[in-house]
Amino acid sequence: MADSQVSTATVSKVFRGTFVHSTQQDALVVLEDTLLGVDSNGKISFVERGQELENVSAKFGFKCDVTQLSPHEFFMPGLVDTHIHASQYSYAGTALDLPLLQWLTTYTFPVESQYTDLEFARRVYTQVVKRTLRNGTTTACYFATIHTDASLLLAQIANDFGQRALVGKVCMDRNGALEQYKEGTQESLDETSRFIRELLKRKYLLVKPVMTPRFAVSCSGELLLKLSEIAKNNNLHIQSHISETKEEVKLVKQLFPDLETYTDVYNEHNLLTNKTIMAHGCHLSDKELELFHKKGTSLAHCPNSNISLCSGLLDVRKVLSHKVKLGLGTDVAGGYSASMLDAVRRARDTSKALSIMDPTRVPLTFEETFRLATLGGSQALSMDGQTGNFEVGKDFDALRVNVAVPDGPIDLVQYDGPKILLEKFLNTGDDRNILEVYVAGRKVVPIE
Ligand SMILES: O=c1[nH]c(=O)c2nc[nH]c2[nH]1
Numbered sequence: 153m154a155d156s157q158v159s160t161a162t163v164s165k166v167f168r169g170t171f172v173h174s175t176q177q178d179a180l181v182v183l184e185d186t187l188l189g190v191d192s193n194g195k196i197s198f199v200e201r202g203q204e205l206e207n208v209s210a211k212f213g214f215k216c217d218v219t220q221l222s223p224h225e226f227f228m229p230g231l232v233d234t235h236i237h238a239s240q241y242s243y244a245g246t247a248l249d250l251p252l253l254q255w256l257t258t259y260t261f262p263v264e265s266q267y268t269d270l271e272f273a274r275r276v277y278t279q280v281v282k283r284t285l286r287n288g289t290t291t292a293c294y295f296a297t298i299h300t301d302a303s304l305l306l307a308q309i310a311n312d313f314g315q316r317a318l319v320g321k322v323c324m325d326r327n328g329a330l331e332q333y334k335e336g337t338q339e340s341l342d343e344t345s346r347f348i349r350e351l352l353k354r355k356y357l358l359v360k361p362v363m364t365p366r367f368a369v370s371c372s373g374e375l376l377l378k379l380s381e382i383a384k385n386n387n388l389h390i391q392s393h394i395s396e397t398k399e400e401v402k403l404v405k406q407l408f409p410d411l412e413t414y415t416d417v418y419n420e421h422n423l424l425t426n427k428t429i430m431a432h433g434c435h436l437s438d439k440e441l442e443l444f445h446k447k448g449t450s451l452a453h454c455p456n457s458n459i460s461l462c463s464g465l466l467d468v469r470k471v472l473s474h475k476v477k478l479g480l481g482t483d484v485a486g487g488y489s490a491s492m493l494d495a496v497r498r499a500r501d502t503s504k505a506l507s508i509m510d511p512t513r514v515p516l517t518f519e520e521t522f523r524l525a526t527l528g529g530s531q532a533l534s535m536d537g538q539t540g541n542f543e544v545g546k547d548f549d550a551l552r553v554n555v556a557v558p559d560g561p562i563d564l565v566q567y568d569g570p571k572i573l574l575e576k577f578l579n580t581g582d583d584r585n586i587l588e589v590y591v592a593g594r595k596v597v598p599i600e
């Protein structure tokens with residue numbers, strides 16, 4: 153925890169109770185009987201433990217009411233979904249019977265090609281933003297489709313509902329399977345430039361564009377290279393997919409025969425930066441992970457999708473041993489759940505499955521998956537200066553959780569301490585337990 157500093161902005165909210173979060177050193181830090189202040193800019197202005205209210209009030213000069221949490225409540229940092237296809241939400245929970253490349257051509261491309269219809273886009277994008285917010289996703293890194301206007305609409309909807317988001321207009325100039333769902337190379341570059349220009353012009357505080365070449369299979373080398381130039385000129389994040397299935401890895405080798413690995417394909421086209429996040433990476437070699445580390449590039453671990461499409465099992469401990477930044481993603485709709493709580497559970501299941509296959513592999517603990525879903529995600533998106541935990545000076549992105557909500561999913565039999573309450577919530581809780589969600593200090597759930 154950083155030392156408390158007095159901010160010049162006035163304190164506008166103060167909460168008292170239990171706070172749980174992660175730091176670089178500790179996967180779980182429990183702060184009981186703590187006072188946390190949020191200033192008028194939505195930033196955390198102080199975190200003071202076990203102090204007399206009057207002392208804190210005098211030190212930080214606040215006059216606002218103090219919101220007292222009940223014994224079964226706690227605040228935790230907002231969940232960070234590092235990889236989600238907003239455009240695929242309409243068929244989430246279905247179509248999980250094919251491997252990736254056939255799944256894309258059979259289900260995904262036909263649905264994504266419908267986003268020329270802005271009314272359809274508005275309906276789906278409103279639903280996905282509301283659903284993810286209610287489930288505690290305070291930051292989402294979205295794929296939209298190739299359509300600029302619909303992608304701008306997604307950005308507007310995320311901004312209107314108050315979600316922190318990176319929004320990507322998908323770029324793809326190769327699609328043998330569905331010729332009408334692709335762009336010309338120049339068209340992709342022009343439309344991407346328009347998307348970035350229009351979005352930046354709107355000056356949304358929490359919503360930014362992210363350069364989004366779909367994956368090496370659906371982009372020419374020329375497109376990849378020119379997109380990296382646009383990303384560099386605008387200091388943008390970059391997102392794509394890598395090494396999700398073995399079949400895909402083979403296909404990339406055929407498409408780029410002069411390059412040794414899949415990671416080399418992105419690296420040679422200047423797409424690996426310290427603001428790049430690549431989804432999946434199930435089949436990356438140690439050498440490729442070394443290159444990820446060298447470039448500061450992150451991975452989005454999407455365990456539901458990896459299992460649902462039978463793509464592979466990512467060894468998180470191997471990734472972390474290479475000091476590669478890693479967050480969790482729902483990867484809707486390859487992943488069937490839009491809730492990051494599901495991603496937390498599936499990440500743990502995957503690590504346990506790996507441990508069953510090889511008992512020398514140590515499964516992830518619940519504290520570690522909690523950190524991956526919060527601070528880890530913010531680091532993977534290079535946003536840990538603004539969000540990810542309750543350090544003074546960061547934005548207040550938080551969930552107010554009540555484990556004992558009436559008619560909720562959790563029955564409490566005996567008194568449990570905060571660590572147990574968090575574990576129960578992560579494993580068995582749902583949106584009924586999430587009473588309030590804050591993004592940059594603004595209450596965005598309940599949705600008005
Ligand atoms: O899980 C995935 N979903 C997608 O939409 C996609 N596109 C390329 N590779 C992909 N993987």
Ligand SMILES: [Zn+2]
Nearest residue numbers: 237393431483
């Ligand atoms: Zn994906």
